[in-house]
Amino acid sequence: MMNKHKVFRKNHFLAALGSLDGEVLEIGFGDADTFTHYPESTSVNALEKDPKHLRKAGRMLEVMRRKNITLHEGKAEKLPFEDARFDAVCFSLLLCSVSSQKDAVAEIYRVLKPGGKLIAIEHTLSERPLIRSAQKILTPPLAPISGNCHLDSEPLKAILTKPFRIVRTESMPWFLEPRLYISAIKIKE
Numbered sequence: 001m002m003n004k005h006k007v008f009r010k011n012h013f014l015a016a017l018g019s020l021d022g023e024v025l026e027i028g029f030g031d032a033d034t035f036t037h038y039p040e041s042t043s044v045n046a047l048e049k050d051p052k053h054l055r056k057a058g059r060m061l062e063v064m065r066r067k068n069i070t071l072h073e074g075k076a077e078k079l080p081f082e083d084a085r086f087d088a089v090c091f092s093l094l095l096c097s098v099s100s101q102k103d104a105v106a107e108i109y110r111v112l113k114p115g116g117k118l119i120a121i122e123h124t125l126s127e128r129p130l131i132r133s134a135q136k137i138l139t140p141p142l143a144p145i146s147g148n149c150h151l152d153s154e155p156l157k158a159i160l161t162k163p164f165r166i167v168r169t170e171s172m173p174w175f176l177e178p179r180l181y182i183s184a185i186k187i188k189e
């Protein structure tokens, strides 16, 4: 049976991928469970910093015979793509672990076309004071041993450091990692 978090991710994030069109960038795809959700009509550029995930995804794509997905090694903070190239940029549980959320969001903004979509699911700082305090206390000892994952990440705040219009947010309590689904549109600076 799918747990609550997986159902939430499927109903919001994965469902949104299925309605995309044009040139898409996914950043930090990990186990690449998103790949089957992109329509065949999209041209997907999937970027990861971890060579292990890139090798696994390469093998997966051979089996899947998907020709519309191209893999790239790189980092969210310095994207190897030209300005205003993409119709959509997608990521799942990425901003919590990048070295600079500000730089990553600025890069996402740069490579999106005006009117392009940002589709994301992240965990976020809780609104509940007790959980919020626990997230803040646990982040410094846990981040170095969990792939730099910050429990006190505030993805919506990070995204709004650039001119995005928030189209929809959905949230779900989930222990120390409450989930937040965000869809937004790039507006002009």
Ligand SMILES: C[S@@+](CC[C@H](N)C(=O)[O-])C[C@H]1O[C@@H](n2cnc3c(N)ncnc32)[C@H](O)[C@@H]1O
Pocket (backbone or CB within 6 Å): 027, 028, 029, 030, 031, 032, 047, 048, 049, 050, 053, 074, 075, 076, 077, 091, 092, 093, 094, 097, 098, 099
């Ligand atoms: C928590 S995992 C999430 C994986 C997958 N997106 C998911 O939701 O299951 C974070 C992923 O982002 C990648 N990642 C972390 N920092 C990154 C960065 N600065 N640039 C690109 N990828 C990054 C990691 O290698 C890892 O695969």
